[in-house]
Amino acid sequence: RWWWALPALVSHAFRVNENDSKRMRLNCVQPWLPESSSCAARSIEEMPTLLAETQYTVQYASSPIASNGLGPLSHVLSLTHSALVITEINAEGVTPPTSLLFEYFAQNFGPKAVLPSSLQNGTLTWENQAVVGWRRPDDAKDWVHTANLTTVGTATGKTLTEWFAEVVKYGEEHPGYNLFNLWTNPDVTRHLSYVDDSVCHSFTEWSLGTLWKLGADLTVEGPLCRNYFSFITATRPRLLDLASAVDREAIMDFYGSIHALASKNFRDISDLGSTLLDLVRGAPHHEVVLFQLGQGNSSGKYFHSLIEEPYLGVMPYQLSQRMILPWQRIPADVTGECEYLSGKRFSALPA
Numbered sequence: 001r002w003w004w005a006l007p008a009l010v011s012h013a014f015r016v017n018e019n020d021s022k023r024m025r026l027n028c029v030q031p032w033l034p035e036s037s038s039c040a041a042r043s044i045e046e047m048p049t050l051l052a053e054t055q056y057t058v059q060y061a062s063s064p065i066a067s068n069g070l071g072p073l074s075h076v077l078s079l080t081h082s083a084l085v086i087t088e089i090n091a092e093g094v095t096p097p098t099s100l101l102f103e104y105f106a107q108n109f110g111p112k113a114v115l116p117s118s119l120q121n122g123t124l125t126w127e128n129q130a131v132v133g134w135r136r137p138d139d140a141k142d143w144v145h146t147a148n149l150t151t152v153g154t155a156t157g158k159t160l161t162e163w164f165a166e167v168v169k170y171g172e173e174h175p176g177y178n179l180f181n182l183w184t185n186p187d188v189t190r191h192l193s194y195v196d197d198s199v200c201h202s203f204t205e206w207s208l209g210t211l212w213k214l215g216a217d218l219t220v221e222g223p224l225c226r227n228y229f230s231f232i233t234a235t236r237p238r239l240l241d242l243a244s245a246v247d248r249e250a251i252m253d254f255y256g257s258i259h260a261l262a263s264k265n266f267r268d269i270s271d272l273g274s275t276l277l278d279l280v281r282g283a284p285h286h287e288v289v290l291f292q293l294g295q296g297n298s299s300g301k302y303f304h305s306l307i308e309e310p311y312l313g314v315m316p317y318q319l320s321q322r323m324i325l326p327w328q329r330i331p332a333d334v335t336g337e338c339e340y341l342s343g344k345r346f347s348a349l350p351a
Helices: 072-077 157-173 200-213 245-263 269-282
Strands: 010-015 024-030 055-063 081-088 099-106 118-120 123-125 130-135 148-156 181-183 193-195 225-227 230-232 287-292 301-306 320-322
Touching: 055 157, 055 200, 081 200, 099 200, 118 245, 123 245, 130 157, 148 157, 157 200, 193 301, 200 225, 245 269, 245 287, 245 301
Parallel strands: 181 230
Antiparallel strands: 010 024, 055 081, 055 148, 081 099, 099 130, 118 123, 181 193, 225 320, 287 301
16 A cells, blocks of 8 residues: 555554543554645554543534645645544533544645646556544644534543444545545535545545444534535436557546646635636547545556536535435525635634
8 A cells, every 4th residue: 555655654542631631542653745744544443542432522613724835736636624523521621522533635735636646658657645644733833723513412431432443444445535526516515426435535525324324313403515616417427448559548638628727826716616617618529537546556447427517516605515414304405504614703722
């Protein structure tokens, strides 16, 4: 797997609380971003160890994020970032509660997360590897301390430990960042999906649904909103054959036509969407080719699809929509329900 080629790993265990280290143990491995405090989620041994009976609040965190100097496209694509935060419920009040943050992110956030890093000699090179990480949000400058936090419910240490095992599987099954969906309708409450995105929001939404299925007491009925970037089709996509010269040419033609986007300047995400929409709509056959990174040493998969109007959901109400969560019974088409993504409804993490 790709991470074994990285430099030597830094592995350590640290105590959560000097007065009560028995409640939680964190075995942290940091294999991908040297300046990041995120820990690996590649195996259950590298996940936190929790007491089964301890109760935790489960929160959805979402906030605009900065470009981190990775260029104009990175700034556009970082409309919002989301994560899951669990916080220990300390009934005795003897020590401050401990919070842990779980998130999915691209190794190279920016153009490389969305487009091939190289198109040479008929070959595409992708550097869109993504990982699941967890950490303690201790730094006061951490984005989560100014994020919009919504308490979704509670979960026991036992339920969270079962979820940790599923998180490891999720990371293995989603090794690459994929911004785009392929849907039959731009409305999240009405669509059929042929190709799903693989972004931070995908992981957070999956996590909430999985926790609920495992027995977590998740009760929030208000919409939890996220970003979607969806091409629209009326037909099932075709899996391209990399052994076929015709299919390889189709792949190169499509990505060759949009690769210039990596160096363009955009005012905002709508400007990016409109530019991409114009390119696709102006193509002779109104088609897209979407890439999914494969597991292990797999070369990945390419899906070809004809698209139809509106081709790409770039309207604000299409870019920001609710998550589909299994316990919720809220009505569809609530006007303006996700407008808060650009607002200032913030709260802070517990001390």
